[in-house]
Amino acid sequence: xxxxxxxxxxxxxxxxxxxxxxxxxxxxxxxxxxxxxxxxxxxxxxxxxxxxxxxxxxxxxxxxxxxxxxxxxxxxxxxxxxxxxxxxxxxxxxxxxxxxxxxxx
Amino acid sequence: xxxxxxxxxxxxxxxxxxxxxxxxxxxxxxxxxxxxxxxxxxxxxxxxxxxxxxxxxxxxxxxxxxxxxxxxxxxxxxxxxxxxxxxxxxxxxxxxxxxxxxxxxxxxxxxxxxxxxxxxxxxxxxxxxxxxxxxxxxxxxxxxxxxxxxxxxxxxxxxxxxxxxxxxxxxxxxxxxxxxxxxxxxxxxxxxxxxxxxxxxxxxxxxxxxxxxxxxxxxxxxxxxxxxxxxxxxxxxxxxxxxxxxxxxxxxxxxxxxxxxxxxxxxxxxxxxxxxxxxxxxxxxxxxxxxxxxxxxxxxxxxxxxxxxxxxxxxxxxxxxxxxxxxxxxxxxxxxxxxxxxxxxxxxxxxxxxxxxxxxxxxxxxxxxxxxxxxxxxxxxxxxxxxxxxxxxxxxxxxxxxxxxxxxxxxxxxxxxxxxxxxxxxxxxxxxxxxxxxxxxxxxxxxxxxxxxxxxxxxxxxxxxxxxxxxxxxxxxxxxxxxxxxxxxxxxxxxxxxxxxxxxxxxxxxxxxxxxxxxxxxxxxxxxxxxxxxxxxxxxxxxxxxxxxxxxxxxxxxxxxxxxxxxxxxxxxxxxxxxxxxxxxxxxxxxxxxxxxxxxxxxxxxxxxxxxxxxxx
Amino acid sequence: xxxxxxxxxxxxxxxxxxxxxxxxxxxxxxxxxxxxxxxxxxxxxxxxxxxxxxxxxxxxxxxxxxxxxxxxxxxxxxxxxxxxxxxxxxxxxxxxxxxxxxxxxxxxxxxxxxxxxxxxxxxxxxxxxxxxxxxxxxxxxxxxxxxxxxxxxxxxxxxxxxxxxxxxxxxxxxxxxxxxxxxxxxx
Numbered sequence: 001x002x003x004x005x006x007x008x009x010x011x012x013x014x015x016x017x018x019x020x021x022x023x024x025x026x027x028x029x030x031x032x033x034x035x036x037x038x039x040x041x042x043x044x045x046x047x048x049x050x051x052x053x054x055x056x057x058x059x060x061x062x063x064x065x066x067x068x069x070x071x072x073x074x075x076x077x078x079x080x081x082x083x084x085x086x087x088x089x090x091x092x093x094x095x096x097x098x099x100x101x102x103x104x105x
Numbered sequence: 106x107x108x109x110x111x112x113x114x115x116x117x118x119x120x121x122x123x124x125x126x127x128x129x130x131x132x133x134x135x136x137x138x139x140x141x142x143x144x145x146x147x148x149x150x151x152x153x154x155x156x157x158x159x160x161x162x163x164x165x166x167x168x169x170x171x172x173x174x175x176x177x178x179x180x181x182x183x184x185x186x187x188x189x190x191x192x193x194x195x196x197x198x199x200x201x202x203x204x205x206x207x208x209x210x211x212x213x214x215x216x217x218x219x220x221x222x223x224x225x226x227x228x229x230x231x232x233x234x235x236x237x238x239x240x241x242x243x244x245x246x247x248x249x250x251x252x253x254x255x256x257x258x259x260x261x262x263x264x265x266x267x268x269x270x271x272x273x274x275x276x277x278x279x280x281x282x283x284x285x286x287x288x289x290x291x292x293x294x295x296x297x298x299x300x301x302x303x304x305x306x307x308x309x310x311x312x313x314x315x316x317x318x319x320x321x322x323x324x325x326x327x328x329x330x331x332x333x334x335x336x337x338x339x340x341x342x343x344x345x346x347x348x349x350x351x352x353x354x355x356x357x358x359x360x361x362x363x364x365x366x367x368x369x370x371x372x373x374x375x376x377x378x379x380x381x382x383x384x385x386x387x388x389x390x391x392x393x394x395x396x397x398x399x400x401x402x403x404x405x406x407x408x409x410x411x412x413x414x415x416x417x418x419x420x421x422x423x424x425x426x427x428x429x430x431x432x433x434x435x436x437x438x439x440x441x442x443x444x445x446x447x448x449x450x451x452x453x454x455x456x457x458x459x460x461x462x463x464x465x466x467x468x469x470x471x472x473x474x475x476x477x478x479x480x481x482x483x484x485x486x487x488x489x490x491x492x493x494x495x496x497x498x499x500x501x502x503x504x505x506x507x508x509x510x511x512x513x514x515x516x517x518x519x520x521x522x523x524x525x526x527x528x529x530x531x532x533x534x535x536x537x538x539x540x541x542x543x544x545x546x547x548x549x550x551x552x553x554x555x556x557x558x559x560x561x562x563x564x565x566x567x568x569x570x571x572x573x574x575x576x577x578x579x580x581x582x583x584x585x586x587x588x589x590x591x592x593x594x595x596x597x598x599x600x601x602x603x604x605x606x607x608x609x610x611x612x613x614x615x616x617x618x619x620x621x622x623x624x625x626x627x628x629x630x631x632x633x634x635x636x637x638x639x640x641x642x643x644x645x646x647x648x649x650x651x652x653x654x655x656x657x658x659x660x661x662x663x664x665x666x667x668x669x670x671x672x673x674x675x676x677x678x679x680x681x682x683x684x685x686x687x688x689x690x691x692x693x694x695x696x697x698x699x700x701x702x703x704x705x706x707x708x709x710x711x712x713x714x715x716x717x718x719x720x721x722x
Numbered sequence: 723x724x725x726x727x728x729x730x731x732x733x734x735x736x737x738x739x740x741x742x743x744x745x746x747x748x749x750x751x752x753x754x755x756x757x758x759x760x761x762x763x764x765x766x767x768x769x770x771x772x773x774x775x776x777x778x779x780x781x782x783x784x785x786x787x788x789x790x791x792x793x794x795x796x797x798x799x800x801x802x803x804x805x806x807x808x809x810x811x812x813x814x815x816x817x818x819x820x821x822x823x824x825x826x827x828x829x830x831x832x833x834x835x836x837x838x839x840x841x842x843x844x845x846x847x848x849x850x851x852x853x854x855x856x857x858x859x860x861x862x863x864x865x866x867x868x869x870x871x872x873x874x875x876x877x878x879x880x881x882x883x884x885x886x887x888x889x890x891x892x893x894x895x896x897x898x899x900x901x902x903x904x905x906x907x908x909x
Contacts, residue, residue: 005836021743023815057846104695
């Protein structure tokens, strides 16, 4: 049977895949997608706990409200992030992160 | 007028004048000299009234300056014969110098600054004279140092003047160190600094007990105070600043560096005579230093060619006389000589100022000559002053000098044969160099273009000379000395008195004849003694001392500082911080992937610490 | 939900997620992510979170991924060359992921509550219908159907009205920021 642990494991795996993508890939757009994936993995955890923790006989809707907020913030973040990527591309003619090393000390 | 308001006026009026002039310097450019001179005349009036004030042995309190527990240091005034007489001298000569300066400094660009500093000096000097405790005296002692510095360096664009001002200030620091040490010793022994209380303690109290059992402490305190007097009164070996101080304007030399400020040392010694007199060692050291200064300065004076320098060395020599008298147990004789000397030495300086003014700031006596016809008033007053200084009988200087010789005569309590001989020799030399000065500068033919065109100084400059001529002659007589509250010494009787009188007369005659014979019609100095002309090479010795001693010491201190302060405490931490910084800089790879990896590592570590790591076994 | 469907959608989510990372063409990555999010939405629905599942599709798979694709087209980004892969980062990333999964596995192994299934915690419609006050929710619950969207709305507007407005402000600021960033000329 499908238990809470199954959901949490799927969530953890998805998060790990996202983390590996962020570390390995150099294309900023792909990195961004991986970030979204990690956020969604976190959402899965929240929703799973929401369903398995009943409040007055119903799932915990506080957690679902938090997921709603997360999705909103993620959408705003994508919009701003993509605008930054466009600006960066205009300046560097590249979306490769190795082209951006201004922070090197 | 109440004594307290009288003394308060005398003290605070010049302060107000100095503040107003110095603060509104630009605004009062054309009236500052009138303000300052007016104030000096009012002060003189107050001092005249003050001559009739009653004694106030416990002092008059003006303002409670410091109060910590039982310790107090006030701005308070002592009223006795000594302070009344000294205040008269200071304000009288101060007033005349102010008036004289109206003429002498007429064309000076910074006249307002000059008169402001003069007012500041009057304030400070009055403070010393009236001080009823040592702390107040020390404060004003420093203030006269500052105003002296300002006035010596009045023409600060001239490097000699700036250097001389600095030299005077620094040399005085050495003396002030001793003065302060003396005050602190006395304060430590008794817990107060009031002169009246200290005197009471010395008569029957803590100091009395200490004197009987540990005399060396009293000796030490007395020597500390004397070191202060040595600085201010330019006693050897701290005398080097006074001749250089002649770089200041001549009226300043007359007021500060001849008549009043340099006499403050002697004044202070007489004030605290109960401490000095309590120890024979102190008295002996003071007497010897005074005697040596007197003789050495007189020898140096014989070979100078600058008119002001001659007078400066003469001042040194006379100050040595006074100090010697105090050391030999004759404070009254010392004060009396201070009193007569103030008049004639101020007049001599003002006279030399008139000569310098007439000769277009030529100070070399060998470029003068034949001035007696062109400047008759200056010549006659100068001649009177010279006679008084030489100790020609019936002049003021004769009485006071004889008093000192009488104290030094072996028959007197602390008298000393060698010191007496030195004093007589000094008197001879005094007669010699003063005659030389007058003969060379005023007689013969004019040896310079400036001397040829010389003419009499303006009235404001002549007037103070004439006024000062009277006390120069008459100050020694009781009918003038008593109302002026001078400390007149008791007349010495006995077989010694005749010997003293004889020696004194012989000294004057020998000095006068020798100088006349040597210098009449001389065009250049027939005697040439480099040792005296170069002031015994003392300045060179000090320069060497500074060069080889101080520089070595400074080198050592610098090395220590470089190692310990700069190196260990400043550079080392700085190097550590910068080294750590450069190392940490390597971590800023600029690679986004590396940052993310570290972030992920952080997550893993946080999870480990939060979930798996446990301090429990 | 049958266990088969759970495994199907989980596999869908994870495999397409992996393809996002592995594929070199950004367009392929983006489309894989759409598929991954679709599977994730199904998992949400399997947890009775219908509203969240739907907006996961609408907002993520619809709006956000279209935005990604649009930017990829706009910038005309080509596939990454193979040689550019950094061995160090691959090893490091894999190591991180493995350590993380191991940690997670150890935590889940000890989690007693994690052993429950959905059937173990059934929704109590009768009890919930009594506590709820809003008639429409009460009625739905009485009919034994879960008014998910209404309940999320209740939570958002009843308990977090201030946070909702903050979200509005955030979106506004984000919009202005995007406009300014896109407008700026590069000198």
